[in-house]
Amino acid sequence: MTLELALRATEILLALAFLLQGAEHLTAAKDEQRLFLVRIVLSIFLLVGFQTPWVCLCLVVTGLMLLHRFQGPYNGGSDRMGMLVLCCLTLAHFMPTLKTQEYVFGYLALQLTLSYFIAGWVKIINPEWRRGRALQDVFRFSTYPVSESLRGWADRPRLVRVMSWAVMVFELCFPLALLTQTSLLIGLTIAASFHLANACLFGLNRFFWVWLAAYPSLLWLQDRIL
Numbered sequence: 347m348t349l350e351l352a353l354r355a356t357e358i359l360l361a362l363a364f365l366l367q368g369a370e371h372l373t374a375a376k377d378e379q380r381l382f383l384v385r386i387v388l389s390i391f392l393l394v395g396f397q398t399p400w401v402c403l404c405l406v407v408t409g410l411m412l413l414h415r416f417q418g419p420y421n422g423g424s425d426r427m428g429m430l431v432l433c434c435l436t437l438a439h440f441m442p443t444l445k446t447q448e449y450v451f452g453y454l455a456l457q458l459t460l461s462y463f464i465a466g467w468v469k470i471i472n473p474e475w476r477r478g479r480a481l482q483d484v485f486r487f488s489t490y491p492v493s494e495s496l497r498g499w500a501d502r503p504r505l506v507r508v509m510s511w512a513v514m515v516f517e518l519c520f521p522l523a524l525l526t527q528t529s530l531l532i533g534l535t536i537a538a539s540f541h542l543a544n545a546c547l548f549g550l551n552r553f554f555w556v557w558l559a560a561y562p563s564l565l566w567l568q569d570r571i572l
Contacts, residue, residue, distance in 0.1 A: 349448060352566035353438060354395070356559055357402075360431055361393035363555035364405070367428075381415060384408055399439035406436050424552035430457060431559050448570070455567035458560040459521050462537065466517025475514060478507030484548070496547060513540070530568050534561050 364385055371382040385408050391401045409429050412420065419425035434454040441447040469475040474483075486500035499506060516536060523533030538558060545551040 347562065347566045347569050349444070349451065349566060349570075352451065352562040353435065355562040356431065356435055357392050357395070357398060359555065359559035359562070360428070360435065361389045363428060363552070363559055364389040365393070366555060367552060378415065381408065381412055385412075399436070402432065402436040402439055405432055424550075424556045427461070427553075427560065428556045430454065431556065434563070451563050452567050452570075454560060455563040458557075458564055459524070461557075462517045462520035466514050466520070469510075470514045470518065475510055478503055478510045481506045481510045481513075516540070524564075524568050524572075527568060527572070530564065534564070 368382040368386040368389065371378055373379075374382070385405065388401050388405050388408065392398060392405065406429075409432060413429075419429075431454060434450050438447045438450045441450055469480070472480065474480040482500045482503065485497055485506070520533055520537070523530045538554070538561075541550075541554040541557055545554045
């Protein structure tokens with residue numbers, strides 16, 4: 347994958363993520379509506395490729411205004427990842443040389459890889475995750491719209507423990523996916539399926555599109571270094 351193609355794929359996926367996020371706020375308070383309407387318009391420009399560097403810069407400014415409006419990331423990790431992807435994309439467009447563009451985009455790929463590995467490390471050093479208790483509590487006490495049948499999984503400790511270890515092992519081993527193109531495609535497919543499952547089961551829909559927006563950087567980096 348060329349750098350140009352990877353950047354364009356990132357722009358499209360990030361624009362889709364921002365459009366879906368913006369749609370959630372169209373019935374909010376007036377000041378909030380205005381900010382997200384601006385973001386929606388800018389995201390449409392980004393989607394069609396109109397004045398991309400300056401649109402990215404305007405999206406960064408809008409993102410900072412949203413951080414001020416909500417006194418931090420509105421939706422936690424997904425907003426932080428969205429801002430990271432956006433800042434790296436913006437810097438890549440304004441870098442003066444191809445080499446510096448590659449450094450910036452490579453940094454995004456590194457952060458994406460670390461996001462999985464660190465998530466796995468934080469879980470595996472937690473005895474509650476190793477015993478499966480943490481995931482049990484997610485099913486049992488989650489405030490997200492989990493169906494009653496899924497809440498029943500909390501009463502199946504062996505199944506939940508296997509699921510817990512499957513998540514932890516995958517996240518810790520994710521960096522190994524970079525070894526070959528095939529292993530990376532498999533790894534990203536599993537990761538995307540994981541985010542999709544979280545969206546369907548727990549309502550964590552924002553994570554799916556934002557993390558997908560960072561995937562082209564990893565596909566490009568793997569192709570670049572091997």
